Amino acid sequence: MKIQSSDCTEILVGKAASMDGSTIVARNEDGYGPVNPIKFVVHAAQDQPNASFTSITTGVTVPLPAHAYRYTGTPQADQSDGQYEEAGINEFNVGMSATETTATNARVLGYDPLVDDGINEEAMVTLVLPYIKTAKEGAQRLGALLEKYGTGESNSIAFNDKNEIWYLETAGGHHWAAMRLPDDCYAIAPNQTLMQEVDVQDTANFLVASDLVDFVDQHHLNPEPGHFNFREIFGTHSEADAYYNTPRTWYGQKLFNPEIDQEPTSQDMPFTRQPAKKIAIEDVQFFLSSHYNGTKYDPFGTFASGTAAEQRKYRPIAMDRNQCSSILQIRNDVDADHAAIQWVAMGFFAYSPYVPFFTNINDTPEDYQNTTTTVSTGNVYWLEKTLSVIIEPHFHRYVDAINAYRDAAQSYARSRVEATDQAVGSAKDVTAFLTQSNAETAGEVSRRTHALFDELVKHGLNLSLTSWEKGQNL
Numbered sequence: 001m002k003i004q005s006s007d008c009t010e011i012l013v014g015k016a017a018s019m020d021g022s023t024i025v026a027r028n029e030d031g032y033g034p035v036n037p038i039k040f041v042v043h044a045a046q047d048q049p050n051a052s053f054t055s056i057t058t059g060v061t062v063p064l065p066a067h068a069y070r071y072t073g074t075p076q077a078d079q080s081d082g083q084y085e086e087a088g089i090n091e092f093n094v095g096m097s098a099t100e101t102t103a104t105n106a107r108v109l110g111y112d113p114l115v116d117d118g119i120n121e122e123a124m125v126t127l128v129l130p131y132i133k134t135a136k137e138g139a140q141r142l143g144a145l146l147e148k149y150g151t152g153e154s155n156s157i158a159f160n161d162k163n164e165i166w167y168l169e170t171a172g173g174h175h176w177a178a179m180r181l182p183d184d185c186y187a188i189a190p191n192q193t194l195m196q197e198v199d200v201q202d203t204a205n206f207l208v209a210s211d212l213v214d215f216v217d218q219h220h221l222n223p224e225p226g227h228f229n230f231r232e233i234f235g236t237h238s239e240a241d242a243y244y245n246t247p248r249t250w251y252g253q254k255l256f257n258p259e260i261d262q263e264p265t266s267q268d269m270p271f272t273r274q275p276a277k278k279i280a281i282e283d284v285q286f287f288l289s290s291h292y293n294g295t296k297y298d299p300f301g302t303f304a305s306g307t308a309a310e311q312r313k314y315r316p317i318a319m320d321r322n323q324c325s326s327i328l329q330i331r332n333d334v335d336a337d338h339a340a341i342q343w344v345a346m347g348f349f350a351y352s353p354y355v356p357f358f359t360n361i362n363d364t365p366e367d368y369q370n371t372t373t374t375v376s377t378g379n380v381y382w383l384e385k386t387l388s389v390i391i392e393p394h395f396h397r398y399v400d401a402i403n404a405y406r407d408a409a410q411s412y413a414r415s416r417v418e419a420t421d422q423a424v425g426s427a428k429d430v431t432a433f434l435t436q437s438n439a440e441t442a443g444e445v446s447r448r449t450h451a452l453f454d455e456l457v458k459h460g461l462n463l464s465l466t467s468w469e470k471g472q473n474l
C-alpha cells in the first residue's frame with residue numbers, strides 16, 4: 001500500500017511578539033507529492049438564502065448562513081476531490097489557515113474514532129471563514145461543526161484578527177480544544193498535537209468541546225490528574241514525531257531563541273515561547289523557506305557541514321511537496337480598510353518570493369488564478385515549480401542568484417506596501433485601488449521571475465555533459 005502525506009508547517013506570532021504589532025498566522029501547504037497546482041482567488045460577498053454545502057470527499061451536507069462575507073482563498077486547481085481553500089482573510093480582517101495535519105493517539109481513537117462522513121480539511125475554510133467576524137468566533141464556529149458532524153482527520157487550525165490569534169486542535173472524531181496565543185509569544189506547529197495545559201474555566205483564553213472533560217474522565221484518559229494537558233491526553237509521542245516533527249520546532253526555536261539549547265528530537269519543547277527579539281515578516285518567510293540552513297542537517301549542505309546521513313536525518317520545512325505558502329498578516333498601525341495582507345508564495349519556497357496581496361479586493365491577478373493542471377509557465381504556480389526543477393540539480397551554482405532575486409523581490413514588496421499605504425487615503429474606491437495595486441506588485445514580481453527563468457534556462461544549456469568543442473582532444 002502506498003502511503004501519502006500532505007503534512008504542513010505552521011508558525012503563529014502574537015501582536016506583542018511581532019516587530020510591527022501585527023498578528024501573524026502563516027503556513028506552508030504541502031501536497032500529496034510534489035505536484036498539486038494551486039490558485040489564489042477572492043470570493044465576493046453574497047446573499048444565499050436556503051444555501052447548503054455538500055462535501056465532495058465525505059458527502060456531508062451542512063446548511064449555510066444566509067449571507068457570506070467576502071474572503072480570499074488558495075484552492076487547488078483540480079477540484080474533483082474538493083476545493084481545499086486552505087488559507088485566506090475575510091472582509092472583517094479575520095484570517096484562517098486550515099489545516100495542519102496532526103495525530104490523535106490510538107487510546108483516544110478507541111473511544112472516539114474518526115468518521116467517514118464528517119467535515120475534513122477540504123471543507124473547513126469554505127464552511128467557516130465567510131461567516132465569522134473575529135478569530136474567536138472562528139474557533140467557536142468550527143468547534144460546533146466538529147461536534148455536530150465529526151471529522152475524518154486529526155488537524156490543527158489557526159485564526160487571527162487584529163487583536164488575537166486562536167489555535168484549535170481536533171481530537172478524535174468529535175472532540176477539540178482551542179487556545180488564545182499569548183500576545184507576546186510565537187508558536188510552531190509541525191504535524192503534532194501540541195497544546196499543553198488547558199484551563200477549561202478560563203473561557204477568555206481557552207475553548208473546548210462541550211463534553212471534553214466528561215469524555216476524558218469517563219474513559220480514564222488523563223495520565224496527570226490535577227492537570228489537563230491536551231498534548232499528553234490526546235497526542236502522540238512516537239519515534240516518528242521525534243524525527244519527522246520535532247526537528248522543525250527545534251529549528252524555529254533555534255532561530256527565535258538562540259540562547260536555548262535543545263535537542264532536535266526532544267519531545268519536551270514547549271508549544272509557545274517568547275522570542276529573544278521581535279519577529280518580522282522576513283523572519284517568518286525565512287523559517288517557512290528553510291531547510292535547516294546553517295546546520296549539519298541541511299540537505300543542501302556540503303559534506304563538510306554534515307555527513308550524507310545527517311543531511312537526510314530530519315524532514316525539512318522547505319521541501320519538494322511545497323505547494324503554496326500564505327502569511328496572513330493583520331496590522332494594527334493602519335486603517336482597517338487596508339490592514340490585512342496575505343503574503344503568497346508558490347512552488348518550492350526555498351526559491352520562491354512572497355508577494356503581498358491586500359485582501360480588501362475584488363479580483364486577483366490572472367497568473368495567480370489561471371493555474372492549470374498541466375505545466376504552463378503562464379501561471380505563477382507552474383513557473384515557480386519549473387524553476388525548482390532547473391535550480392535543484394545545480395543548487396550551489398545558482399544559490400547566490402536565487403537569494404539575490406528573492407531579497408530584491410522582498411525589498412520591492414516592502415516598498416509597494418508602503419506606497420500603497422500612503423496613497424490609499426486619496427482613493428475614491430479603496431477596494432478597486434487595492435485590487436489594482438496588487439496587480440502592479442504581482443506583475444512586477446512575475447516579470448522578474450520570468451527574467452530569472454530566461455537567465456537560468458540559457459545558462460543551464462551550457463551545462464550539458466555532452467558539450468564538446470572541436471579539437472579539444474587534438
